[in-house]
Amino acid sequence: MPDRAPQPVDRQLPTEEARDLVALVRDIVQREIAPHAAEQEDAGRFPREVFSLLSESGLLGLPYDSEFGGGDQPYEVYLQVLEELAAARLTVGLGVSVHSLACHALAGYGTKQQQADHLPAMLGGGLLGAYCLSEPASGSDAASLRTKAVRDGGGTSRSSGAESGGDWVITGTKAWITHGGIADFYTVLARTGAEGARGITAFLVPGDAEGLSAAAPEKKMGMKGSPTAQLHFDGVRVPDSRRIGEEGQGFAIALSALDSGRLGIAACAIGVAQAALDEAVAYATGRQQFGRPIADFQGLRFMLADMATQIEAGRALYLSAARLRDAGRPFSKEAAMAKLFCTDAAMKVTTDAVQVLGGYGYTADFPVERLMREAKVLQIVEGTNQIQRMVVARHLAGPETR
Structure with missing residues (x-):
């Protein structure tokens, strides 16, 4: 069955421009991404036309300087856009995050001439x-x-x-x-x-x-x-x-990029988890057993409540780290925490969503099995979660002694 469009999240956005931006993203999701996600993932098809549309719409360079074609948006806004995209299809949300990561070195460390020569095409000229x-x-x-x-x-x-x-x-x-x-x-x-x-x-x-x-x-x-x-x-x-x-200087540039990229992965993870929760709630409130919806049973209600709580906690954590970044304050530890917590939460929430749907959850007729498989990679990419624990521990207790 085709994926449902993600349910709107009540977001805390800093400006009217940001609210309009999220509305644009939701429109693209509903028209161009969600209806085709299951079929295209099953076929292994990369949606290059979606990335072209995102570029034309100014959505591939959101956190970068408008002087070179970027969107001048804070990370607090950019990450919530990623979450919306990932909730519809992780291939798209993660793809935008990777593209941003690839632009980071030039935007942050390139000369003005290099930036003028290359960034406009990278941020809004259709390049990937x-x-x-x-x-x-x-x-x-x-x-x-x-x-x-x-x-x-x-x-x-x-x-x-x-x-x-x-x-x-x-x-x-x-x-x-x-x-x-x-x-x-x-x-x-x-x-x-x-x-x-x-x-x-x-x-x-x-x-x-x-x-x-x-x-x-x-x-x-x-x-x-x-x-x-x-x-x-x-x-x-x-x-x-x-x-x-x-x-x-390359390794220092790489670490700087990864701190920001880890926030992108955290936001994508919460998008995947939110999509799984939406499917689980829709199924639980519609599925009848013993003469009433299965959502009436306390054990399942508590499971849904725990899933929702993990999502809200993860969203708050990645947004807190993003606001530190936007304020120009150190955020490396908080980025590692957000990547660690959000991706572990996504794995737990998607696994629980499969359980809520029972046998149907284990079939490809519903999207939760795909979401569970996708959540797994987020615990691995851009630094495994074991590496994230090492990063956090070093901030707390200093480097390991040898």
Whole structure:
């Protein structure tokens, strides 16, 4: 059966503009995303036309500067838009979060010239981005990445014809790349110096660069419409004008991006959980057993109450962290807490939703089994929840002693 459109959440939004923005998102969800979500996920179809529409509507650059085509929206608003999108289809919500992550390095650390050259197309020109940090042998231990970028002299950039610091030649393999093989640009972290975090530099690589290829997409238990693939860099040349930040600054840039990206994952998780709760409530109030709706039975009523409480707690946690970010205050610990709590809550809520629907919940005729499969990946991506616990603990008790 097709997915129902998400039920409107009574949101606390800071401005009338933000309320209009959420109304626009809900209209797109009801017309373009929710009616096709189940069928397209089952077919493993990526909805590129939806991302084009989101770009045209100004929804792919919400947290970035309007000078370069962004929406000038605080994270408090941007994350609630992500939640709305993820509630309709996680492939879309997570895809927007990944695109934002891919824009973060250039928006935060690029030169004014780099930003003017590339950001307008990235934020509102229909392009789709991806973020390349993980590798087959360095997932959680990202500082040990092995993809290398080596200078190849100075001279003229082949892409622009301008004098530059020469090309960089990138060689290696990236893994678990959302939008791998279909993205128009990749933010790539590569080793340009010694081992460890200080030897890593960030680059902006075009999706059609010579020597760049993608493996077949991974066969996943959920999010089948979102391609996840390894990327192979076989002597990929990029001009120095596409180096972002200083040499050796890449790992710090990556960590900065991940703090914000973890809030995106938290918001997506609450969207998935909210969709599962909506389905469970609709089923429980309509399903009759022993002559009355199953929602009349106390055990099930309490289960629904616990699900709703987890969702509201998670939403409050990610919004609290977002408001810290918007105020320019440190939020790394709070981002880790939000990612940890919200994704664990999504796993619990979706599992309970399957239980509420009983045998029907275990079938593909209802969306809750898909939501449960999708919730699982959110406990893994952008730092596993075990890593999030380490981050929080380090803020509380300092680094581990060895």
